[in-house]
Amino acid sequence: MAVIVDFKNLIINYESESLPEINLKVFEGEIVGIESGRDLYDRALLDFFLCFSNDFHGQARLFDRDIKNLTDDEIFYIRKNISPLTLTLPLISNLKLIENVYLQQFFFSKKKESEIFKEAYKLLEYLGIEKRFNLNPAFLTGFEKKLALFARALIGEYRLFYLSRLFSDTDQAKKTFLIEKILEQKRINDKITIIVVERSLEDLAQLSFSKIIKV
């Protein structure tokens, strides 16, 4: 199985602080949990995974690329394979919900907008927010925004879903709904790797994590 994430003795420096040492190996198709103690750590990990910051000690490889000396093409490759599902990286405020979902597809694929629109609409139907397709993100609830991010992830061809604080501030019924949808996708494509970053992973046991680390 391909190794998606390989961190050895990794210490990330972020905003004049250093995170605790991380040792993590994630194989393709695994579901891995990271319990992080602080908001700053969440942001640092997210920025590190998406190659926005690479101030660190130790060894770090993502999708078999050494993070230390990434070229623009390699950064493009890594970001192409990761879908961040987090409100920290929100929907674009001047686009409608459905435009947000298909923006990346429309930008890079050669398909017609009407075709991509239909695909995106089907995904919104699948997640039960199709009636809100024409609204700007400002008119959506927090949970609807999370579902929109999930729809955006499903329309793309990502290998890693990076869920950062996706389940926080969400009641149990909504959490269960989200987990069921994620597991459904996992059953369809078992090669999808999922990393979940939360304060506590206790009530997310249904995700049956391969491993959990604490930061």
Add this chain to the structure above:
Amino acid sequence: MIRFFFEYIFNRLLGKFYNYISFLTIVILSFIRNFPSGIGSVRKVILKQIYFTGMEALKITLTIGFLMGIVVITQITSFIKGLGGINLVSKIIIVSLVREIFPLLMAIILIARSGTAISSELALMKINNEIKSLWAQNIDPMYYLIFSRMAGFVISFTTITIIGTATAIFSGALSIYFFLKVTPADFYENFFMNLNVFDILLFLSKCLTFGLMVPTICCFYGLSVQKSTTEIPQVSTKAVMNAFFYVFLFNVLLDFMVFIWQ
């Protein structure tokens, strides 16, 4: 002391101008790097920008154009009555309306209307992490957000300046008929006879320079915010004041260049 003062002012001016040119270069390079991918989505943003900057400003442009034409012609005819007739009036209209007033007036209107909107919108997007969100999707914001806004602004600015000037000339023709009893046909014939290639070149170069300069400065300041929403009004004010200053400065420089060339 005086030398120090002038050196300080000159360095500041050049420093800022260098920043704007560097920013514009980054935007152009991002276009070269990304084109033709994303052309469909970029086209949508350009059309939106044309709608907000051009279409929505059309009514005010037509009104101001119509009134300016009347005002300028009324003042000129009352001033030069008996001095040179329709030929002199046409020349003054070309110099005042076509070469000077309209490009400058449109720049002022669009800085106040769209420049502030562009800078505050981008500032808010940056603070909300939306710019980062685009990067995370591998979409270059310099291409998708900035280039498209600049392109839309240049197109809108040039178009509505032409429309506004044409409206002013039309209302000017009506005023001349009213004051000097010269028919519009005679006025237009005289007007186009006096209009030379330098006038058209100066008009178009002002349209392109201002049309490019205003969104460059406004986008530059919009993206210069760091983390706090309290910075948004500050950067909008900076954007507007600097856009005004450089538009006036370049207006003078272009006039000088054409004066020397002529």
